[in-house]
Amino acid sequence: MLEYIPDHYKDQRQYIYAVDFFKRDEWALTLESLIELTIETDHYFSERFWEILADTAENMSMMNLSAYCRKQIVGNQQELKSNIPFGWTTEKVDEKHFKHHIVEKVKRQWTIDRHKKDNVESLLTKVDGIYLKMNGRTGTLYIIDKCRLTEVDVEIGVTSSLILFFEKTNYWMLPFRKILTVQEKQNIRTAISLWASDTNTAIQFDDYHV
Structure with missing residues (x-):
């Protein structure tokens, strides 16, 4: 209990x-x-x-x-x-x-189930980059860097742009859990912005800095 x-x-x-x-x-x-x-x-x-x-x-x-x-x-x-x-x-x-x-025990199980559904293990074998997996109006942005994976929860906003809940992205999730450094988090943010520009995807970070 x-x-x-x-x-x-x-x-x-x-x-x-x-x-x-x-x-x-x-x-x-x-x-x-x-x-x-x-x-x-x-x-x-x-x-x-x-x-x-x-x-x-x-x-x-x-x-x-x-x-x-x-x-x-x-x-x-x-x-x-x-x-x-x-x-x-x-x-x-x-x-x-x-x-x-x-x-947290329940949340961890959700993450495990979502990773299986999104076939996250296979993403680790892909080239470094950003991969979007949607499930209706919500989804996950997976970021691969040097065989490491972190993720950002996303949601389609009222203007059809992707709202990125970036503030709570604080760890590398795979192959093992490790806290992101300040510089790593800034690099990820920059990479997401470049990905959005290259794919013509409208995004909005949850702290409203685009």
Whole structure:
């Protein structure tokens, strides 16, 4: 369970308590701290999260806590009108807007699945360059340099230009994960701009410097 709580909560007091109690085999206190985490943050946790806590509470004959956990599942359905995937949480910003927090474990699996779909391994055998793979209105710009690969998430904007979410591109992804130097990131940005010019592709970096 602790492995499927998003990093957003790692500095929260109750999460830290839960980890400490877990290491000391204090199962009941671990369970109570996880419940307190949801109360402290006032965020929505997944139905699977609550099911696991409810089952755990029942196994320890903590029936009041089990009932509380199952009540949260009903509350999610009534208030959100949708299910929250395991490893996600939902934060209510206002009556119409919600923010999602997703555990890195889930994001890594998304990346693995996307790499398989885009046949990324074969890209590493190609000449250095930039390769665009689209899936509907979103996609990925893969940059190959000296048998290394990094990537930029892209999205088709309202003006049909490609919006590049470049700010979060901070690592070489393959053949192993390594942080990009400031110079490497600037070189990649320049290479993308040249690629866009050569291919007549309208682009917009997410920091709005074209």
